[in-house]
Amino acid sequence: MWKNNTTDSNRSPLSRRRFVRAVGATGITAGIAGCGGQQATQTATQTQGGGDASATETESTATAVEVNSESLSLIQELAYVTNQTLPVLPLQEKLAQSFQTTDSWDVPPKDSPKIQTYWPTDWLPRYGEWTATDGSSDERLTLAQWAVPKDSQYNTWNAKNFAEPRRTLFDRFMNYNLKTQEYSGYLVSEWELNGDTLSMTVREGQTWHDGTPVTATDVVNQIKLDIYNGGSLGRFVAPDDEGAVADRVTAVDERTAELTLATQVNEDILLAYLQPKYLVAHEETYGEFVTRLDEAGSADERSTVLGELTSLAVSEPVGSGPFEFENADTQRTLVSKFEDHPDAGNINFPEVEYLYKPSNQSRWNSLINEETDGSATLFVPSNKLNQLPDSVQTSLIPRHWGMGLVFNHEEEPVSDPRVRKALAHVINREAVAMNSGAGTNSKIAVTYPTGLTSEFSGQVEGTWLDGVTDQFQTYGRGASQTEKAASLLEEAGYRKQGGTWGKDGQALRIPIKGPSGFSDWVAGAQTAVSQLDQFGIEAEPVMKDNSAYWGQDYVNGNFVVGLQGWASYDNSHPYFHYKFMYDSSDSGYWNVPSELDAPVLHDQVRDGETVAPGSLVSKLSTASE
DSSP, X not given: OOBOOOOOOOOOOOOOOHHHHHHOGGGHHHHHHTOOOOOOOBOGGGOTTSSOOTTTBOOOOOOOOOXXXXXXXXXXXXXXXXXXXXXXXXXXXXXXXXXXXXXXXXXXXXXXXXXXXXXXXXXXTTTTOSEETTOOTTOEEEEEESSOGGGOBOOTTSOTTBOTTHHHHSOBSEEEETTTTEEEESSEEEEEEETTEEXXXXXXXXXXXXXXXXXXXXXXXXXXXXXXXXXXXXXXXXXXXXXXXXXXXXXXXXXXXXXXXXXXOOHHHHHHHHTTOBOOOOHHHHHHHHHHHHHOOSHHHXXXXXXXXXXXXXXXXXXXXXXXXXXXXXXXXXEEEOTTSTTGGGOOOOEEEEEEOOSHHHHHHHHHTTOSSEEXXXXXXXXXXXXXXXXXXXXXXXXXXXXXXXXXXXXXXXXXXXXXXXXXXXXXXXXXXXXHTTTSOOEEEOSSOSSOOOGGGTHIIIIITTTTGGGSOOOOSSSOOHHHHHHHHHHXXXXXXXXXXXXXXXXXXXXXEEETTOHHHHHHHHHXXXXXXXXXXXXXXXXXXXXXXXXXXXXXXXXXXXXXESSOTTOOSHHHHHHHHHSHHHHTTTTOOSOEEOOOSOXXXXXXXXXXXXXXXXXXXXXXX
C-alpha cells in the first residue's frame, strides 16, 4: 500500500492581489455570493454527460469579432502553449443569471440583446427599458445590497464596502455588450485613438448632483487616481514613471480629455480598461488628492497621499448618475431620481431602494416572496428557481470565465506537466459543469483547455481557433480518457498498485482547496475528486472558510491544487485571460514559471519550443486590430 504524503509548504506572504484586491478583505463574502449562473447554449454534439439536453439544446452561433492576422497568430500561439502545458485546467465556462420582475415593471424579454450588458440594473433604467408599468409616481424599484447600508461607502479607491447603489449613483464611461462585444458611448460619448493619443468627449448635459457640470477635468481626475492607485491602465500611460501621469492625462477643453500613451496599444484592450470606470472623482471630494499626487516629489510622498485616499470613507456621495443619495440605515439605502441627468426623462419611477440582503438565501427568498424587483446577478439553484413566481424572468448573460483548477507549480506532483495532463484526461468536464450548475444548466464544459472564452457562442472555434482546432487537445471533454492518463503517469514514473497510483512508496495525492461558500464550485470540485478517486488517485476536497481561503491559503500559495476562475472575468478579449495566467501580478500565487516548454504552432511567432508566454502577452497588447 502507498503512504499518504501530507506535507504542506510554508511561504512568506505575497501581496494580496486580484480577487481580494477587487472586493476588499471585508467584502469577500459579499463578492462571492454574486457568482451567477445561466443556461449554457449547447449544440447536439456537446451534451454527452451533460444531463437532459432536450430542454436546452440550441445551435450555437459564433459572434463575429474582427481580428487581424498578427493578433490572431499571437492569440493562437498563447492558446497552444496553454493547451500543451496546462498551467491551469479550465473546467467550465459560466453565464450569469439576472432577474427582473414583470408584474409591475416593463422590461425587455429575457433573450433580448438589451439584457446582455454588465449589468441590467445599471443600464436598463437609464435607457427607459426598465419602467413602472402604470407610470405611478409612487412606484419604487427595490433591489438588494450585500453590505450593511449605513456602513457602506462610495470611495471607489477604498475597497471596503463599496456598495451596490453605486450602479445608479454614478455613470460608467461607456457601455459594453458582453455578447456582441461592442462598445457604445455613454458618459464618454465619443472617442478616437490616433497613434499614441486617445481623445474622449464628455457627453453633453452631464451634471454632478450638486449642480456643477461634469467636465473633461473630472474624467482626467478619475483616470489619474486610478493609475496612481496601481490601475492596469498605467502600464500603457506611465509604465516607468508614475509622475508622468500629470503630463499624459490632460483636459484639452471643457469636454475633451486626452490620454497620451507611452506605447502603442490595441484599441479593444484600451477600451476594456476605460469602459467599466464609474465617474466618482468629484472635484470637491477628490481634487486635492489629484493635485497632491501630481505634485508629489517622491515615492514616499505619493504613498502617503495614496494611504489617505484609500482610507477615506465617503458615506454621502456627490454622484454623477441618474439617481442621487438620500439616506441609509441598517436595513436599506434610498436613492431618488436626479432630474437634471440627461436620461432622467427615460425613467418613470422616483426612487430605488437597496435592501440589506447579506446571503444568497436571503436574496432567493426576497425574489420568491416578491420583496425585491430583481437582481443584477445571483446564482440560484434549480430547487429555488422552481419556487420563483411566474412574474420573475431569468435572463442569461455571458461572464467570460468559469471555475478551473490552478496548480502550484512549486509543489509536487503537479509541478510535472505530465501529471497535470493526466488529471485533465481523467476529469469529465461535462459532469463537472452539469453538477456545478445545480440543475440549472448554468455552466458549459470547456471543449479546448486553452484559456479562451466564449464557448457558449461558438467563438472559440469560430474565431480564436479558426483553422487550427485539429492541433489542439480536448483531453476528453465529456468522457474520461483513462488509458491516456495512465500512459502519462507511467511516463512520469508512477505505477498502480492495489488500485492506487503512486511512486517511491508514496500515494499520488491531489488535495483540492477552495472556498466553502462557493456552492457551485464545491459541487464541481467534489465531482472531480470522485472521478480522480475512481481512477486511483487519492484526491480530496479541502474546502475552507471563504476569507481564510482567499485571504490566507490562496494568496500565500498554500495549496497544491486550488479552485479559481481561470480567466479574467467579464473581459472577452484573450489578452486579459493570458495576462491573468502569465503575468506574475496574478499568477504569482501559482508560481507559474516565466518560461515553459511547448511545441510551436506558428513559426512566425516563435522559433523554439522554450517560450516566455509573458513576452507574447506584451506583444498582443500592442498588436493593432
